[in-house]
Amino acid sequence: MSPFTGSAARTADWEHLRVRLADGVATVTLTRPEKLNALTFGAYADLRDLLAELSRERAVRALVLAGEGRGFCSGGDVDEIIGATLAMDTAQLLDFNRMTGHVVRAIRECPFPVIAAVHGVAAGAGAVLALAADFRVADPTARFAFLFTRVGLSGGDMGAAYLLPRVVGLGHATRLLMLGDPVRAPEAERIGLVSELTEEGRADEAAAALARRLADGPALAHAQTKALLTAELDMPLAASIELDASTQALLMNGEDYAEFHAAFTEKRPPKWQGR
Numbered sequence: 001m002s003p004f005t006g007s008a009a010r011t012a013d014w015e016h017l018r019v020r021l022a023d024g025v026a027t028v029t030l031t032r033p034e035k036l037n038a039l040t041f042g043a044y045a046d047l048r049d050l051l052a053e054l055s056r057e058r059a060v061r062a063l064v065l066a067g068e069g070r071g072f073c074s075g076g077d078v079d080e081i082i083g084a085t086l087a088m089d090t091a092q093l094l095d096f097n098r099m100t101g102h103v104v105r106a107i108r109e110c111p112f113p114v115i116a117a118v119h120g121v122a123a124g125a126g127a128v129l130a131l132a133a134d135f136r137v138a139d140p141t142a143r144f145a146f147l148f149t150r151v152g153l154s155g156g157d158m159g160a161a162y163l164l165p166r167v168v169g170l171g172h173a174t175r176l177l178m179l180g181d182p183v184r185a186p187e188a189e190r191i192g193l194v195s196e197l198t199e200e201g202r203a204d205e206a207a208a209a210l211a212r213r214l215a216d217g218p219a220l221a222h223a224q225t226k227a228l229l230t231a232e233l234d235m236p237l238a239a240s241i242e243l244d245a246s247t248q249a250l251l252m253n254g255e256d257y258a259e260f261h262a263a264f265t266e267k268r269p270p271k272w273q274g275r
Contacts, residue, residue, distance in 0.1 A: 010053055016043035017050060018068070024061035024215040026054055027208070033069025038077035039125055041084075044100055047129075051106035058111070061215035061222075061274065064207045065107075065133060066117040067126075075124025075147065082151070097157075100125065104159045107132040108230050111223040113214050117207035118142040118194075123182075128158040131167065134226060135195040135210060138185050139203040144193060145182040155180070166233060168192050218256045219274030 018029040028050065030037035054060045067073050076082060085093060107114050107129070116122075116133035123145040130136050130144065146164070148157045155161065155177030164173040168191045176183060188194040198206045214222060224247050232240040251257055255275040263270035 010057070011049070014046050014050060016040065016046045019050065021060070024059065024219075025208070025211045026060045026063040027211075028063060028065050030065075030067045030073055033067075035077060036071040036074035036121055037067040037069065037126070038074045038080075040077050040080045041096070041099075044103055047103045048099060048106055051103070051110050054112075055106070055110045060112050061217075061219040062112055062211040063110070063114045064117055064204075064211050065114060065129065066204055066207065067119070071120030071126075072116070072118045072122040072142070073126025073129060074121050075126045100158050104128060104132045104163075109227075111226070112219070113211075113222055113226060115207045115210055115214075117203045118144075119201070119203045121145070123147050125158060128160050128163075131160065131163050131193070132158075135207075136188075136193065137196045137198060137203050137207040137210060138188065138194045139198045139200050140185050141200060142185040142188065142194070142203070143182045144176075144188055145180060146176050147180045149178060150180040216272070218270075218272045220254060220256060221251060224251060 016031065018031050020027045020029075028047075030039075030043065032038060032040075032043075054063065085096065088096070113134040114132070115135040115137055116130040118130050118136055118138040119141050121143055122130045123143075124147045127144045127146050146155055146157075146160055148155045148160075160177060161173070164177060167173075168176070172191045175181070183191075183193065185194060185197055189197045196206060196210070228240075228243065228247060232243065235243070255273050256270070259273065260270050
């Protein structure tokens with residue numbers, strides 16, 4: 001994402017999200033607890049636009065995505081989205097589905113790690129938002145359910161059929177996307193869907209600690225690692241090795257690489273600049 005911006009000012013308030021920025025960490029909270037943070041058209045659009053703004057600003061070095069209340073996100077709102085889509089024509093439906101996919105692309109392509117802090121339900125689109133994150137920190141109440149076939153749609157929604165096999169393998173992904181059965185936190189950790197399993201009620205705290213660790217680290221190295229993990233998913237080995245070589249050559253000319261050597265020589269912790 002280019003850091004160059006137009007004349008529009010940064011959005012100060014978001015109707016469907018609570019956004020807090022502190023010392024390089026952004027905490028983005030879905031705020032419809034009475035609906036288990038079910039997503040509306042506006043919530044999708046806010047997530048898409050917020051991630052674009054934060055990516056351009058380059059002030060964020062880690063982001064936590066969380067849900068207020070009893071769960072992470074129960075997916076698309078049945079009344080406000082499913083009901084409305086029944087009245088849409090094909091062009092409108094394509095616009096909507098592309099928008100939801102753009103949110104996933106924004107999570108995967110933003111130049112900072114994204115951590116999903118999951119408690120309670122992460123269903124439908126909520127499960128895919130968590131899946132798209134770089135880390136999924138969950139407590140024992142978390143349960144993931146890719147419910148798309150349960151409403152008569154393809155399980156491959158919002159990039160799920162691309163991402164999930166690469167996280168848990170084709171066999172588990174087929175089961176989860178085809179049947180739509182819920183996966184509770186212990187099994188999710190066993191198959192690799194959960195990065196860290198915490199004590200009950202501690203997912204937000206653990207996600208914040210991980211975000212702090214990432215934000216205090218070498219931001220440019222993290223950004224390039226994330227970019228390579230995404231770009232190389234479909235590359236042959238020779239192309240991946242060449243891309244790795246080019247990336248390392250650029251980073252070896254960076255300030256952080258020189259700072260590591262200076263810190264090692266002087267027997268002190270490095271002062272990462274993200275450059």
